[in-house]
Amino acid sequence: MTLIELMLGMVVLVVAIGATMGAIGSFTTLEESNRETSMAHFAARRALERMSDLPFEDVFAAYNEDPSDDPAGVVGTGPAFAVTGLDPQEGDADGLEGRILLPIPPAGPLVLEESLNAPAFGLPLDLNADGVLDGDNRAGDYAALPVRVRVEWRGTSGNRFIELQTLLRGS
Numbered sequence: 001m002t003l004i005e006l007m008l009g010m011v012v013l014v015v016a017i018g019a020t021m022g023a024i025g026s027f028t029t030l031e032e033s034n035r036e037t038s039m040a041h042f043a044a045r046r047a048l049e050r051m052s053d054l055p056f057e058d059v060f061a062a063y064n065e066d067p068s069d070d071p072a073g074v075v076g077t078g079p080a081f082a083v084t085g086l087d088p089q090e091g092d093a094d095g096l097e098g099r100i101l102l103p104i105p106p107a108g109p110l111v112l113e114e115s116l117n118a119p120a121f122g123l124p125l126d127l128n129a130d131g132v133l134d135g136d137n138r139a140g141d142y143a144a145l146p147v148r149v150r151v152e153w154r155g156t157s158g159n160r161f162i163e164l165q166t167l168l169r170g171s
Helices: 003-053 056-063
Strands: 098-101 144-155 158-169
Touching (some): 003 056, 003 144, 003 158
Antiparallel strands (some): 098 144
């Protein structure tokens, strides 16, 4: 072999090793990202299950921002929750990764209004099933409650989030 052929073979070998190492690094990052996403989905599903364990008429009060309206005998957790194994995003005000989102007006009292324009929650919607959409507070007589559970975290590939949405119905 000539020296040129040997050098060319070395270059090909170095490129192949570099590509293999890059693929291994990408696979490791993807595997960690999938693990984080799985943990976030599990935590969001658990939050929904905890909500369904409560008496249906107590869910809104137990998970809204106001601890003073928590039902007697029900320990309201409020809307925020921690997710073990995930780190909060930088600058997160409460330092918790999970949040229960309820359809309340963005600026104003903690009320549940059927006529609220909130397409992300499927509103407007007849929440008390009386056949009429009105602007009254339905926090005390709802028959359906749209809920979103959002988990935001700082992951190996940057800031990430997942969100689950459901419509809880009373029996």
